[in-house]
Amino acid sequence: MHLTLRQLNIFQAVATHLSFTRAASELHLTQPAVSMQIKQLEDNIGLPLFEHLGKSLYLTHAGEELLGYCERISEQLRDAEDAFENMKSLTCGKLKVTVASTANYFAAKLLAEFSQQHPGIKISLKVTNREQLLKDIKSNDCDLVIMGKPPAEFDVEATVFMENPLVVIAPVNHPLSQQKKIPLSVIANEPMVVREKGSGTRFSIERFFLQRGHELNVSAEMSASEAIKQAVSAGLSMGIVSSHTISLELEAGKLTVLDVEDMPIIRHWYLVHRSDKELSPIAQAFSNYLLSVNNYKDKIIKRCSFSK
Structure with missing residues (x-):
């Protein structure tokens, strides 16, 4: 029939x-x-x-x-x-966001604030590693991805929405903790705990040091910022992490940020989706919200198309 x-x-x-x-x-x-x-x-x-x-x-x-x-x-x-x-009026619907593990330190707060403005919207937040981020983008398994380094493997639209400063952290009783404008050459000689090779953070740190004629002295590699913070807090050595990950440790007096010349290393957080994806009204509203709350609303937004 x-x-x-x-x-x-x-x-x-x-x-x-x-x-x-x-x-x-x-x-x-x-x-x-x-x-x-x-x-x-x-x-x-x-x-x-x-x-x-x-x-x-x-x-x-x-x-x-x-x-x-x-x-x-x-x-x-x-x-x-x-x-x-x-x-269309943002009174109901769903928003699926996948974020890099480091971004979870601020992403959950931003999503909570957005949810308070639009209580009828159901929000799904997945925190994962870079490999899964790329899978989610490629399979269109989420509306938006928050990450530090957009992929070059396939076409995406990536919008800068917030700075991601990388800072040198040390135990609070470290001899350098009271010094100002510490030369980068001094830091280069110190053993350092950093992210694993292949991560966007590790790439940015190594490039920063090499551009200034120094080589990073890696004493240990960790796959997560939490592990780096714990190692530094325990006195293993110094480390370099995103400033977004250490607010609680600074308040608790467990870590200190060293005053190093030419630092912090400024990276950026990107809001990423496939270039052939048309954002839903809800996803577009969240994108606009991120740009607004991070003072990018009245600035030139850097939109990049990454491809092979």
Whole structure:
């Protein structure tokens, strides 16, 4: 059985008025056109929907049954229309965001603030490593990704929305903790705990040192900022991490940030999605929110298309 919404709309109009003429007038169709659509509908169903008794038109039992279905379909279509309007007005819907593990230190707060402005929106936050970030972008398994280094493997649109300063941290009792403008050459001679090779943070640190004629003295590699902070706090050596990850440790007096010449190393956080993806109104609203709260609203936004 093959029915179309057009046929059901015409049937519902005829059934409501019990008149082909009035239904045709309401739908701005000719009466023969209405009659033809009803005939095709009856042929598809295999049962008569109307019967003529004298000059009056009546619904058959099949017609009464179909009218009930039409009314329920119309109600569902109205519900769907209302749902779409609510999504456009940001009163309901879903937002799926995947973030790099380091970004979780601020991403959860930003999402919570956005959620308070739009309480009807359901938010899904996934915190993961770079490999999974790339998979989520490629498979279109999320609306937006927050990461520090956009991929070069495939086309994405990446928007800078916040600075990501990298700083040198040390135990609070470290001999250098009271010095000002520590030369980078001094830091280069100190053993350093840093992220693993292949990470965007590690790449930025090594490039920063090499551009200034120094080589990084790596004493240990860690796969997460938490591990680096714990190692430094325990006195293993100094480390370099994003300043966004250490607010609690600084307040608790467990770590200190050294005053090093030419530092911090300024990286950026990017909001990333596939270049062929059209953002939903909700995702676009969150993107605008990030740019606004991080004072990028009135600045030139750096949009980049990365490809092979």
